[in-house]
Amino acid sequence: MKRNKAPDIKTENALNIPYVKIILCLFLICTICAGLLGTTYILTRDTILENEKATVQKLLISIYGDDAVFESDVTVPEGQKAEAVYLAKNPDASLRGYAIRVLSPGFSDDIDMIVGFNADGTIRKIEIIALSETAGLGTKVAESNYLAQYVGKSDKLALKTDIDAISGATKSSRAVLNGVNLATECLKALGA
Amino acid sequence: MKHKISTLCRDGLLDNNPVFIQLLGICSTLAVTTSLSNGIGMGLAMTLILVCSNVFISLLRKFIPNEARIAAFIVVISTFVTVVDLLLKAYIPALSESLGLFIPLIVVNCIILARAEAFASQNGVLDSLFDGLFMGLGYTLALVLISALREILGNGSIYGIRILPENVPAVAFFQTPAGAFIALGLMTALMRTVILKLKARKAPKVKH
């Protein structure tokens, strides 16, 4: 790109550079920017956290129905690679199932998902929170008719024998499967 | 204002289109154009940031020493990108989710630094505002055209709605990285021809 010709000549003569001015100027710009950033962060922080919670809540309701009561303060068992464990209870306080949130490395980024289990340890429903797979190929693993084949299964699953892969998106299919297996392990560690 | 709005508009959208003519910001163009909704969202986010950074840099242009200009521009640009990122996460989470990875990448989109260097640091606030707006819209136009092409060919749909008949198979190739390069190449060839034709039609009038 074109640059200002005149000030460039000044750069040649290093002794003339007004260092103090540069430092002051950058300091000022950084201060303004820091102020702007800090304000935005504080203003948006709560909303972002609420959005996140609301998304998870919506997915939990979609797994367990809207009459379930959820507890989110279940600690993840030691040595398990799960992000969070949620407990779903029937209105009469008996266990409806555990939902386990896991991150599984996909084709381009982690797939963030919740695996919902029934009280007997079989899979009730899988919900994807976020994924950034190739549109039209990898994103097919998030479609409900693909995820439906997991319903009712339990224990460690394998691709092709237990679960079909999407052709052309084996890596994404495997990522979902790995996530489910992580969740299953975590469920066993919970002793359920 | 030194520049006419109509000139800036023509420049940003066609004659000097950031993607088709200047070939800047190719990385994001290739990466986000897998679906039309991504293309539009990315284009608008980019336009907003481009306008903000152009205005801010133009306001400070006499104050920023030449030796430190790149550092200053980068601070300003990444501030606006982070602000827009946080705002999107808070108020339009659906869009933020579908773009996710690509928002932080706006910082390193050459278009913004190029406009700061070549235009905003040498022109008045209003000029820079319109330059940012039309360059941003030019980028959006390019994203819309390419993502529409890739979504129709690669997924048989447009804006997520299936338009090709079920028995016509989609060419998933256009959703892959290699397909992205080729779709961009084809679209650039097409748009360059169109832009040259428009220029040629306009040229005789200018001579009078």
Place this chain on the structure above:
Amino acid sequence: MDLVNLLLIAFSAIVVENFIFSRFLGVCPFLGVSKQPATAFGMGLAVTFVITVSNFLTFEINDLILKPYGLEFLQTIAFILVIAVLVQLLEMFFKRYIPVLYHALGIYLPLITTNCAVLGAALLAVESYTSVLEATFFGFASSIGFLVALLIFAGVRERLVFAHPPRAFEGMPLALISAGLCAMAFSGFSGIQL
């Protein structure tokens, strides 16, 4: 931290997830300086240097300053500043000691700052690796992948000069389509499970 792990990182970063052909990082300079193999090589080396050092610095900054204070939302801005300083240093160094390279790289030298490969490598490393050695090595390997892609493509483009495509395809469109064909070749690696 063992050798096998490092080799896996290298193989994956150079061929399977090549910055240019699979992640679309650094495509602007890739198209800009690939007209001659010599310039491409210089640019590739400059990028390799910047990415390796910046990955080391940004990883430490994230670990020591940002994480302890819960300031991860500042990652983008902090990383890009480190990168900008590094690039400015490199620009001064080239201008003073290797003027030929300085003139050859022209506009693309200050634009290494906005080379998405550099920021991309820093952000990816922080996200996916836990040790500073892995992160730095990942940066180094990725930029070697960038260099390899740049050199291959510079070779292809030398030949393109002799091609007589339809007028609309002259220059960039033809280069983009050739890049697409290279990407197809590289996509052959994407089925490999590591």
